[in-house]
Amino acid sequence: MTTLPRGAAAARHRVLRRRRAVAAAGAVSAGLLLVSACDKPTPKSTVTVGSSSVSSEAACGGEGDTLKVADIQKCLKDTKDLKTISVDPDETVRFGVDPDIADKRWTILMNGQQLSNDTKNTYRTVPGSVFFNAQYGAQGDSTIVTIKAGDGKKESEAATGLWSFKLKKDD
Structure with a gap:
């Protein structure tokens, strides 16, 4: 009580x-x-081979503003500190992007040259052998692959962000 x-x-x-x-x-x-x-982080992109994957935020841009051509060229040449993943040429390489990137349309560049048409999908696959084939511009046992976010217009040359990765041939 x-x-x-x-x-x-x-x-x-x-x-x-x-x-x-x-x-x-x-x-x-x-x-x-x-x-x-x-600060709000930029959207991420991911490269997956088998059970291994690497992700990265934008190396250049990524906030939605269109990049100048000079900035794009400078960014494509800067290959220091890139995330690296080993690729068996018989494996499939999977590219995934955040929906924010997909909404603006995106494409895959190999050593600075367009490898695929732009898409609004968040996922794309490419045979691993492509990245080490001289026919596609590959040289040696490694290739720089870049995901380029567009401006939302189909087949546009404009870029709003770049995500680069180094693919190393796995023997």
Whole structure:
């Protein structure tokens, strides 16, 4: 049995409940403040071979603005620090992009040259042998593959983002 006067226990409970609600609201506000202070990451693209995959954010662009031709050329030549994946020529190479990239149409470039037509799909496959075949412009045991996001117009030359990967021949 409590020794508090009638109704005092209920009033005390209301105060505790109010404190918890204020603390919860403060925690939610602090969380939202932290999230809003962060930059939104660019969409990702992924290359998968067998059970291995590598993902990357845009090397250039990726925020939706059209890139200048000079910036595209500079970005395609910058092959340092690219994510690398080994490719058996008998395997299938799978390319996947975020829906944000697919909405703008995208294509695959091999060593800077267009390898595929643009598409709005989020997924595309290419035989691994293509990336090491001289007929397609391959030289040696590695190839630079770039995913180029367009501007949403079919067959447009404009680029809004580039994601590059190095494919290394697996013997």
